[in-house]
Each structure stands twice: as structure tokens, then as C-alpha cells.
Amino acid sequence: MRCPFCQHADSDVIDTRKLNGGESIRRRRKCPSCGKRFTTYERVESVSMTVVKKNGEREPYDREKMMRGVRTACYRRPVSAQQLDQFANDVEAALMALDEQEVPSSTIGDIVMRHLRELDDVAYIRFASVYRSFADIGKLREAVDELLEHEPPPGDG
Helix, strand or coil: CCCCCCCCCCCEEEEEEEEHHHCEEEEEEECCCCCCEEEEEEECCCCCCEEECCCCCEEECCHHHHHHHHHHHCCCCCCCHHHHHHHHHHHHHHHHHHCCCEEEHHHHHHHHHHHHHHHCHHHHHHHHHHHCCCCCHHHHHHHHHHHHHCCCCCCCC
């Protein structure tokens, strides 16, 4: 593994740990050239599919691209990095369950919305406002009202 600090072509593994029940591996590494330490993560590339965008273009599925929008929606919300990682795993599991080579971007968006609704209400509304391109405040209000209809009354938690 190339050192991110000095670009030396190799590094030594000094510690290895399994994460998420063995779904991924965290490795602590040390560069023999500059002596700096860094962490790498390994996980099986589980989702290999093509995303069909609204305009008909096709591009490979990109976990980071999907998560950028989710992280933006979760900005300053009480959502941990571990919850976001599990969120991404859950969305990808739902995508794999479709068992399709090509998936419309709208399907991915719908799956993300469904999972965000369970994760954080405010993040859900933020994501929905961009994803659904609310034309006016009335459409936003409809989304909030819909969210409130499915929420248990206070004290029923």
C-alpha cells in the first residue's frame, strides 16, 4: 500500500482488526520510509451494477457518490459515522436484493429515502427536498405532513 504522506511504494501492516462482524478489515500501517502511520480499510466490493440516470446515461454505481448526498442531509444531525456506515451497508444490501445489473437512479433514491426516514426525520426531509426537487413550499409541507402521519405520538416510543 502506497504511503499517503511520502508516496513510498510500500508499507508495513502493524495491526489488523475485523469490523462489522468480519464484513470489513481495518489495518494500521507504518511507512518504512517516513515512519508515519495511517489506517486503511478493506471490504468486499459487493455492489457491481450500472446506474441508469434520468437522462438515459449509464455510469457505474459509486457508494461514495450516494453517501455524499446522505452526509449532506445528515450535516449537524445526531448521526454517527458508524450509523452512516451501517446505513450505506443497508442500502447496498437492498440494492443487491434487487439482483439487477442495471438500476434506475430513481430506484436508488427511493431506497435511500426509505432508509433515511428510519435514520433521521430532518435528514429525510433535507434529502427529499433535493431529491424530489420541491417546486414550492406546499410540496415540502406535504412531505413533512406525510412524515408526521407515520410517526407515533409522543410517549409511545
